Structure formats: structure tokens, C-alpha cells
Amino acid sequence: MIFTTAGEKGGSGRSTIAEHFTVWLSKQDFDVLLIDADEQGTASDFTAWREQTLDGNVGYTLVQLVGANLRKQVETMKSKYDHIVIDTGGRDTTSQRAALFVADVAIVPVQPRSHDIWTLAKFTEILDEIQSGRATPLTAYTFLNRADITSLDNRESAEALAGLEQMTFVDCAIKNRKAYPNAGASGLTVFEMGEKSDAKAINEITELFKRISHVNIPITA
Numbered sequence: 001m002i003f004t005t006a007g008e009k010g011g012s013g014r015s016t017i018a019e020h021f022t023v024w025l026s027k028q029d030f031d032v033l034l035i036d037a038d039e040q041g042t043a044s045d046f047t048a049w050r051e052q053t054l055d056g057n058v059g060y061t062l063v064q065l066v067g068a069n070l071r072k073q074v075e076t077m078k079s080k081y082d083h084i085v086i087d088t089g090g091r092d093t094t095s096q097r098a099a100l101f102v103a104d105v106a107i108v109p110v111q112p113r114s115h116d117i118w119t120l121a122k123f124t125e126i127l128d129e130i131q132s133g134r135a136t137p138l139t140a141y142t143f144l145n146r147a148d149i150t151s152l153d154n155r156e157s158a159e160a161l162a163g164l165e166q167m168t169f170v171d172c173a174i175k176n177r178k179a180y181p182n183a184g185a186s187g188l189t190v191f192e193m194g195e196k197s198d199a200k201a202i203n204e205i206t207e208l209f210k211r212i213s214h215v216n217i218p219i220t221a
């Protein structure tokens with residue numbers, strides 16, 4: 001399967017989710033390719049830190065690919081991997097459109113803040129355009145990331161996401177937790193923090209991935 005993160009708003013958590021999803025799939029013995037399709041190179045930086053922390057054993061293959069060519073390149077590489085995860089930047093770029101054309105599944109994290117919710121209208125227009133140009137429909141999932149710890153505070157945003165026609169709302173909020181940046185700072189994920197593990201983070205993100213991955217293998221702890 002080919003998964004891509006997407007969305008128009010910067011800092012919504014695309015890279016964090018792409019990195020965690022890649023590691024989660026690789027821990028289930030899948031051969032995974034992570035494509036950094038963002039000029040900022042966040043997934044590449046993460047992987048460079050990871051190489052240092054894990055003595056080169058990152059557990060997946062990383063490539064940097066940007067621009068319209070991404071679509072063709074992904075088509076030629078897809079038979080070589082069990083799964084491909086593409087991380088895109090937070091703007092309507094050629095790379096993001098190419099990724100949305102070639103992917104089976106789009107993963108769209110949204111922060112429960114009013115500006116982030118407002119920009120969704122423009123993104124759903126892009127999704128409509130992409131869908132009309134595709135031979136097979138793209139499955140798009142959206143969910144709250146960096147959500148407030150108290151579920152009640154997220155309700156309005158959750159309702160706004162649930163009301164969108166273009167995406168399936170996954171009611172599995174990823175909360176705003178230090179565990180995510182703390183792990184990322186050394187190229188790790190919340191699954192790999194040993195004694196410093198945050199069980200709530202592990203549980204919520206595992207639940208999300210089970211629901212969006214179309215992969216029926218539970219994570220091994």
C-alpha cells in the first residue's frame with residue numbers, strides 16, 4: 001500500500017505521523033520505504049538522527065523525492081516494498097498533489113485550532129480535484145493531532161472533521177504530549193523509549209494506525 005500524509009496547514013503533525021507510521025509498519029516486519037517529499041527535509045533529518053541513535057539500523061529505507069516526477073518514481077519503486085509512506089510539506093505543492101495521485105491512502109492530521117479547521121475547506125477542494133483525476137478513489141482519513149488532553153475541549157473540532165464528505169474522520173485523537181517531540185529529538189518514536197515510555201501515547205497512536213493502515217497485524221511490544 002502507498003500512504004501519504006497531506007494537508008495544507010504547517011505543523012499539523014504530518015512528519016511525526018509519517019515517521020511513527022513507518023516505524024510501526026517496519027516493526028511488523030514489513031519492508032517499508034519512507035519518501036521525504038518535503039523540501040524542508042524533516043523526515044530525512046529524523047532518519048539521520050535515527051541512524052546515529054541506532055547505529056545505522058533505522059529499520060526502513062529513506063529516499064528524498066520532490067516534484068511532479070515523484071509519481072512516476074513511486075510507480076517504479078512500489079513493487080520493491082511492502083509499503084510506502086510519503087511525507088509531504090504543508091502547502092499545496094506539486095509534490096503533495098503527485099503524492100495524492102499515486103497513494104492509496106491519505107493521512108491528514110489536523111490540530112483542533114480554529115485556523116486549522118478553516119483552511120480545511122481549501123484542502124477538501126484539492127481532494128475533490130484529485131479524486132476526479134484518479135482512476136480509483138483515494139481513501140482519505142482525518143483525525144485530530146495535538147489534541148487537548150480533556151476530550152471535551154476537542155469536541156467542536158471533531159464535529160467539524162466528522163462533517164466533511166471528502167475524508168473519513170477517525171475518532172482517535174492523538175493528544176498533545178511531550179512524548180512525541182522527546183522521542184523525535186533522537187530519531188526515535190514513542191514505541192522505542194524503553195523506561196521513558198508513555199503508555200498513553202503508545203496506545204493512542206497504535207489504535208489510530210490499526211484503524212487507518214488496512215494492515216491486520218497487531219504491533220508486537
Ligand SMILES: Nc1ncnc2c1ncn2[C@@H]1O[C@H](COP(=O)(O)OP(=O)(O)OP(=O)(O)O)[C@@H](O)[C@H]1O
Pocket residue numbers: 009010011012013014015016017038040042088089090145146147174175176177178180181184
Ligand atoms: N501529538 C503531538 N504532541 C506534541 N507535539 C507534537 C505532536 N505532534 C507533533 N508534535 C510536534 O509539533 C511540531 C510539528 O510537527 P511535525 O513536524 O510533525 O508537523 P508537520 O505537519 O510535518 O510540519 P511541517 O509543516 O513543518 O511539515 C514538531 O515539533 C512535533 O514534534
Ligand SMILES: [Mg+2]
Pocket residue numbers: 014015016038042087088089090
Ligand atoms: Mg513535516
